[in-house]
Amino acid sequence: MASEKNVITITELTRQIKFSLESSFPRVWVEGEISNFKQHTSGHLYFTLKDEGAQLSALMWRSRVANLTFQPEDGMKVIVRGSITVYPPRGNYQLDADQIQPLGLGELQQAFERLKRKLDAEGLFDTDHKKPIPEFPEKIGIITSETGAALQDIRSVLSRRHPSVEVVLAPVRVQGAGAAEEIAGAIKYLNQFGGIDVLIVGRGGGSLEDLWAFNEEIVARAIYASKIPIISAVGHEIDFSIADFTADMRAPTPSAAAELVVRDRSELLEDIGNMCYTMHGALDNQVSGLRERTAGLVTSYSFNRPKDLVRKFSQRVDELDRSLDISYAHAAQRVHQKYSSLHLQLQALSPGGVLKRGYAIIRKEGRIVSSARLLGTNDLADIQLHDGTVGVKVEKGHLV
Numbered sequence: 001m002a003s004e005k006n007v008i009t010i011t012e013l014t015r016q017i018k019f020s021l022e023s024s025f026p027r028v029w030v031e032g033e034i035s036n037f038k039q040h041t042s043g044h045l046y047f048t049l050k051d052e053g054a055q056l057s058a059l060m061w062r063s064r065v066a067n068l069t070f071q072p073e074d075g076m077k078v079i080v081r082g083s084i085t086v087y088p089p090r091g092n093y094q095l096d097a098d099q100i101q102p103l104g105l106g107e108l109q110q111a112f113e114r115l116k117r118k119l120d121a122e123g124l125f126d127t128d129h130k131k132p133i134p135e136f137p138e139k140i141g142i143i144t145s146e147t148g149a150a151l152q153d154i155r156s157v158l159s160r161r162h163p164s165v166e167v168v169l170a171p172v173r174v175q176g177a178g179a180a181e182e183i184a185g186a187i188k189y190l191n192q193f194g195g196i197d198v199l200i201v202g203r204g205g206g207s208l209e210d211l212w213a214f215n216e217e218i219v220a221r222a223i224y225a226s227k228i229p230i231i232s233a234v235g236h237e238i239d240f241s242i243a244d245f246t247a248d249m250r251a252p253t254p255s256a257a258a259e260l261v262v263r264d265r266s267e268l269l270e271d272i273g274n275m276c277y278t279m280h281g282a283l284d285n286q287v288s289g290l291r292e293r294t295a296g297l298v299t300s301y302s303f304n305r306p307k308d309l310v311r312k313f314s315q316r317v318d319e320l321d322r323s324l325d326i327s328y329a330h331a332a333q334r335v336h337q338k339y340s341s342l343h344l345q346l347q348a349l350s351p352g353g354v355l356k357r358g359y360a361i362i363r364k365e366g367r368i369v370s371s372a373r374l375l376g377t378n379d380l381a382d383i384q385l386h387d388g389t390v391g392v393k394v395e396k397g398h399l400v
Helices: 010-024 105-122 149-161 179-193 217-225 242-246 254-261 265-298 306-349 351-356
Strands: 028-039 045-050 055-060 077-087 092-102 139-144 166-171 198-203 230-234 361-364 380-385 388-395
Touching: 010 077, 028 055, 055 077, 092 105, 105 217, 105 242, 139 149, 139 179, 149 166, 149 198, 149 254, 166 179, 179 198, 179 217, 198 254, 217 242, 230 242, 230 254
Parallel strands: 055 092, 139 166, 139 198, 198 230
Antiparallel strands: 028 045, 028 077, 045 055, 077 092, 361 380, 380 388
């Protein structure tokens, strides 16, 4: 029977194994294929690395996930750097990853193609969504590295071709951890800045890994959401990025973007000179045409015989005047006759005309008496005849 000194608890055994294992493998690089990949709601990554003979559990904490330049997926071959740790509750060992890199350019290219297909299916590359680049921008926003050659190339071209244009720089990192987030943030910031006519987003050439920030989904969606037209200028002419497909215009290089965004001042001056020459010629032709037309009018019969037209219209005016006088006289006569008839009718119906026919108007205290019942014995009244008024006193039964 084993003595108590030789018996240890599972927790103690696991602790000893954990110490021994973790001290023997402080940090290692492991190559394998990803399987059982899962991104937890907490943001941590859990996956298994496997090869032909074995498999290894692995995890990456959320704080390190932000540094990834691609999205891991099942079946992807990668190399992972991390520390070997033991998870005591389950008693298994695992790789605590701090870096994950695709194994070779083939994996990066596959990640590129997968994201390209996804965004294309969502419509982020549709030509109907692309905005026209303004022909004569006054203020240009540039999103690139403050210390990179791309910025100097763009500024050099702009100062040579159109020195009066205003440039607003939003400096960002263009490669490495956090670069994609900075680029997307700069696009959003310059959209809120105000007054910017067009944006140039890009950097100089480099390897596929160097340009990977412009292949990130967050950058593509920021370009798609931009209200300001964007020219993508990433790498060299042979380099294509997700940003190129999403942008409103692709330039093969940063210098070419500057060439595309503004016209050369000397070309503009030449165009203005040509337009002035064309306008001057057109004006000369118009003046010559009007001069010939005027000469034709001067020699025409109508222009040289104006008195005939004047006489003709003067005679017509006289005819109309006579016609107007006759019409006026007839109308006046009709009005006068109607007036006379109405006047006679009014005279016949007037109070004076009635009194002449033997009628009288009786007033008591200035008011007309219309009934004998309104007069009593000894009342005083006035009787109006056609030729005057007389006063009377009423006696019972008759007037005196």
